[in-house]
Amino acid sequence: MGAAPVIAAIPMAGLAAAPALSGGSGPSAGTGGDAHVAMGHASMVGDAVPAPGGPGDLDDLLTPPPALPHQPGRVRRYTLAALDRDIEIASGVTFPAWTYNGTVPGPVIRATEDDILEVEFTNAGSHPHTIHFHGIHPSNMDGVFEIVEPGEAFTYRFPARPYGMQLYHCHAAPLKKHIHKGLYGAFIIDPPMPRRPAREIVLVMNGYDTDGDGENNFYSVNGRAFYYAKYPIRVRRSETLRIYLANLTEFDLINSFHLHGEFFRYYRTGSTDQFDYTDTVMQCQGERGIIEIDWHNAGRFMFHAHQSEFTDLGWMGFFDVADD
Ligand code: CU
Ligand code: CU
Numbered sequence: 001m002g003a004a005p006v007i008a009a010i011p012m013a014g015l016a017a018a019p020a021l022s023g024g025s026g027p028s029a030g031t032g033g034d035a036h037v038a039m040g041h042a043s044m045v046g047d048a049v050p051a052p053g054g055p056g057d058l059d060d061l062l063t064p065p066p067a068l069p070h071q072p073g074r075v076r077r078y079t080l081a082a083l084d085r086d087i088e089i090a091s092g093v094t095f096p097a098w099t100y101n102g103t104v105p106g107p108v109i110r111a112t113e114d115d116i117l118e119v120e121f122t123n124a125g126s127h128p129h130t131i132h133f134h135g136i137h138p139s140n141m142d143g144v145f146e147i148v149e150p151g152e153a154f155t156y157r158f159p160a161r162p163y164g165m166q167l168y169h170c171h172a173a174p175l176k177k178h179i180h181k182g183l184y185g186a187f188i189i190d191p192p193m194p195r196r197p198a199r200e201i202v203l204v205m206n207g208y209d210t211d212g213d214g215e216n217n218f219y220s221v222n223g224r225a226f227y228y229a230k231y232p233i234r235v236r237r238s239e240t241l242r243i244y245l246a247n248l249t250e251f252d253l254i255n256s257f258h259l260h261g262e263f264f265r266y267y268r269t270g271s272t273d274q275f276d277y278t279d280t281v282m283q284c285q286g287e288r289g290i291i292e293i294d295w296h297n298a299g300r301f302m303f304h305a306h307q308s309e310f311t312d313l314g315w316m317g318f319f320d321v322a323d324d
Contacts, residue, residue, distance in 0.1 A: 045300075045318060049230035050091035061222045062201050062233070064108045064244065070192040072114035076160070080106065082125035082148075082170075082183065090218050090225035090314060095208050097182035098125055098170075104223045105204040105248065106185030109168065111160035113192050119156040123148045129178065130154070132171035133187060134286070136161050143171045163191035164271035165288040167204075167246045180209060180250035186288075188244055198240035198292065201233065205257070205283070205305070205315065207249045216251050219305065219315035228303075228317025237295040237321050244270075245281070246288035255315075256282040257291070258306040264293040280306055298323030 068074070080100045087104055089095045100106030111117045123129050127150065132143035137158035140146065148154045170183035186202045206223065207216030218225045235241050247255045258280040265275040270290035281289065304316035 044226060044229045044316060046230065049226050051226040051230035052088040052091050052224055053227065055231045058222045058224065058227060061103060061105060061108065064188055064200055064202050065110045067110070067190040067194060068112050069194065070112050070114065074115050076111040076115045076117050078109050078119045080119055080131065081122045082129045084125050087223070089208050089220065089223065093210065093218065095210060098127065098178065099182050100185060104182035105206065106183070108186045108188065108202050110188040110190070112190040113161050113163045115160045117158060117160045120153065121148060121156065122153045123150050126150060128172050129170045129183060130172055131156060131168050133168045134166040135189065147172055160189045162271050163189045164269045165244045165246060165290050167248065167286065167288055169248065176250050179248065184248040186244055186246050195242070196240070198242040199235055200242045200244070202244045205247045205249055205255045207252060209251060214251055216249070217313065219249070219310040219313050221315060221317065225314025226316065232300065232318035232320040234320045234322065236324050237298045238324055241293040243291040245283070245291055247283035247285060249285060254282050254284055255310065256280060256306045258304055259293070260302040261297060262293060262295060262301060264291045266291055295321050297321065
């Protein structure tokens with residue numbers, strides 16, 4: 001806890017300090033500034049962590065809707081609206097986001113393979129947008145050619161396939177701006193044969209360029225820097241933890257997930273039974289996968305990007321594994 005005052009200085013300094021701290025976060029990365037050395041991430045835990053919001057704020061983004069049994073032709077309906085919103089991404093740091101339904105990332109969409117996914121999209125924002133889903137679908141449902149102007153609406157309707165961890169994002173031009181501003185989210189398609197029981201969570205990795213220089217100044221999972229350091233995710237040792245992980249970071253080529261003290265199965269895209277057994281995965285922009293952790297030990301275990309500068313700029317958290 002001795003380093004807390006130094007840590008707290010980042011968000012309080014806000015926009016002014018962020019560029020200096022983010023010098024190493026771009027594709028032409030050098031080493032980080034001195035501030036990185038002072039911010040040992042092991043010291044970032046509990047109430048001293050300068051993350052915005054309260055303990056249950058991100059529950060809807062963390063916990064996906066439940067999986068439903070295979071029932072071909074069933075309609076799964078979602079309503080998404082594009083909204084311009086100022087959101088707090090780190091303590092005292094506001095980002096002028098473009099959102100689906102007011103949050104970054106947008107809501108978790110879930111369907112079972114062979115469901116008919118129906119997404120009613122209304123553009124209540126200030127710019128033209130779309131929703132582009134990953135997966136297999138007709139070209140006129142792809143969210144590329146049918147641009148939805150402000151005040152207009154469009155309904156996407158197609159069979160959900162293939163099963164796996166998919167994602168969605170706006171595909172209006174300029175693409176990197178529309179994605180970076182916050183128009184993206186997780187899209188889970190469950191297999192016809194249900195996955196085995198597990199505690200399930202969603203982690204969407206992202207970044208924020210708060211000064212418009214094309215490099216990220218903050219990183220997070222589920223939208224808020226340091227959030228799961230302030231509010232560790234509680235799990236049970238006896239229960240498999242299944243993480244639906246996606247990378248929607250712009251500007252940086254790759255992001256990563258590293259877990260301390262444990263190994264896990266990693267199903268790349270989650271559309272086959274093949275997995276790696278590892279403790280670190282990297283994902284390019286738009287890449288995603290499914291992690292399954294069977295805990296050997298109870299205790300507090302850190303997870304974070306293995307790019308240390310991302311860690312120091314917000315992409316870190318903890319699992320509190322209860323012994324039961
Ligand atoms: Cu857009
Ligand atoms: Cu994409």
